[in-house]
Amino acid sequence: MAEKLRAGVIGCGFFAENHLAAWKHIFGVDLVAVCDLDAEKAKSAASRYGVPEAFSSAVEMLDSAKLDFVDIATTMRSHKALVSLAVERRIPTIVQKPLAPDLAECLSIIGMCEKAAIPFMVHENTRFLNPVRKVKDILSSGKIGDVTFGRVAFRTGHNIYGKQPYLAQEDHFVILDLGVHMLDVARFLFGEAGRLYCQSQSIKPGIRGEDMATIMLDHQSGMTSVVECSYASPIDPDPFPELTLQIEGMRGSLKLDAGYRLSVYADGKAEALDVSPTLYPWSTKPWHGTQESVLRIQQHWVDCLRAGTPVETSGADSRKTYALVFGAYDSACTGKAVTPAY
Numbered sequence: 001m002a003e004k005l006r007a008g009v010i011g012c013g014f015f016a017e018n019h020l021a022a023w024k025h026i027f028g029v030d031l032v033a034v035c036d037l038d039a040e041k042a043k044s045a046a047s048r049y050g051v052p053e054a055f056s057s058a059v060e061m062l063d064s065a066k067l068d069f070v071d072i073a074t075t076m077r078s079h080k081a082l083v084s085l086a087v088e089r090r091i092p093t094i095v096q097k098p099l100a101p102d103l104a105e106c107l108s109i110i111g112m113c114e115k116a117a118i119p120f121m122v123h124e125n126t127r128f129l130n131p132v133r134k135v136k137d138i139l140s141s142g143k144i145g146d147v148t149f150g151r152v153a154f155r156t157g158h159n160i161y162g163k164q165p166y167l168a169q170e171d172h173f174v175i176l177d178l179g180v181h182m183l184d185v186a187r188f189l190f191g192e193a194g195r196l197y198c199q200s201q202s203i204k205p206g207i208r209g210e211d212m213a214t215i216m217l218d219h220q221s222g223m224t225s226v227v228e229c230s231y232a233s234p235i236d237p238d239p240f241p242e243l244t245l246q247i248e249g250m251r252g253s254l255k256l257d258a259g260y261r262l263s264v265y266a267d268g269k270a271e272a273l274d275v276s277p278t279l280y281p282w283s284t285k286p287w288h289g290t291q292e293s294v295l296r297i298q299q300h301w302v303d304c305l306r307a308g309t310p311v312e313t314s315g316a317d318s319r320k321t322y323a324l325v326f327g328a329y330d331s332a333c334t335g336k337a338v339t340p341a342y
């Protein structure tokens with residue numbers, strides 16, 4: 001493999017800024033091309049990030065830029081068509097979450113990449129957040145013993161529609177947009193779930209889909225977790241954009257509060273840890289936690305691509321996350337607990 005990997009990004013919108021800044025930061029990656037249907041957005045991204053070529057056609061970019069991989073940072077309805085262009089050219093591919101609007105389309109994207117045997121990763125960055133990694137280390141060390149209960153919560157009243165107006169128009173909203181991250185974190189920390197139950201609510205007037213969801217998971221280890229997602233919670237101070245955690249084990253417990261404060265209680269002793277993310281020259285508070293997680297997942301991709309090893313959020317792994325996401329919709333719709341379709 002070449003000394004420097006030639007990377008191209010498709011989609012130069014709101015969240016792609018984080019991808020672009022992270023690619024520029026990663027040693028051994030040459031960001032050689034960007035593409036957006038809106039040529040002005042592509043040109044602007046190219047000039048701000050020092051990228052030599054800007055395209056308004058994904059086909060033209062994929063045919064001419066000699067990429068070692070492509071990073072698709074568009075919204076979900078474009079993913080299947082864009083991934084199939086990359087698959088036809090056998091270009092290793094990263095795709096932003098949510099992968100697709102329904103389970104069949106998610107599975108079709110994953111299946112295409114598996115059939116072509118190209119490296120593929122869903123850009124599921126939340127499990128790479130500094131506090132989540134620190135909590136995973138503590139759980140793996142056995143410090144709080146076997147886990148009996150976990151709560152993964154992201155509740156906010158922040159106006160997320162300012163930067164992402166399209167979210168107000170989705171029939172499937174908070175579980176697919178935000179729940180996907182929280183369910184992936186629950187899987188990452190607690191392992192697979194055999195059964196789940198979900199209740200969803202639509203609170204904010206004018207929003208098409210659900211903006212609040214509470215999901216209870218019965219994990220194969222025997223523990224229970226509760227995943228809470230809300231874009232309709234008037235809270236002060238608002239923890240946005242941070243998630244919070246409460247985890248109980250046989251020997252102790254831990255709690256992640258807003259402000260990156262992690263409290264660990266084990267064997268009768270309490271400890272307070274600061275799990276703040278790194279602030280890079282290109283990152284800005286309060287987004288620095290997310291920005292660091294984007295850098296980490298993209299570095300992970302590069303490391304795995306070079307080593308020929310599987311990524312954490314591969315197609316096979318993501319199948320399980322999306323089984324929970326769409327299982328939650330089934331449960332909310334039927335009012336019954338469901339077994340995820342792994």
Ligand SMILES: NC(=O)c1ccc[n+]([C@@H]2O[C@H](COP(=O)([O-])OP(=O)(O)OC[C@H]3O[C@@H](n4cnc5c(N)ncnc54)[C@H](O)[C@@H]3O)[C@@H](O)[C@H]2O)c1
Pocket residue numbers: 010011012013014015016035036037038041056058073074075076078082096097098123125126163164177290
């Ligand atoms: N991981 C996170 O924390 C996080 C946060 C926000 C958004 N996201 C995800 O990022 C994705 C993008 O969201 P966004 O808010 O940046 O959207 P956006 O609408 O701001 O940007 C998407 C861009 O893609 C371009 N585009 C669409 N189809 C294209 C095509 N076929 N070829 C080239 N360009 C195309 C659009 O012109 C637009 O500029 C979404 O899937 C969203 O869920 C993730």
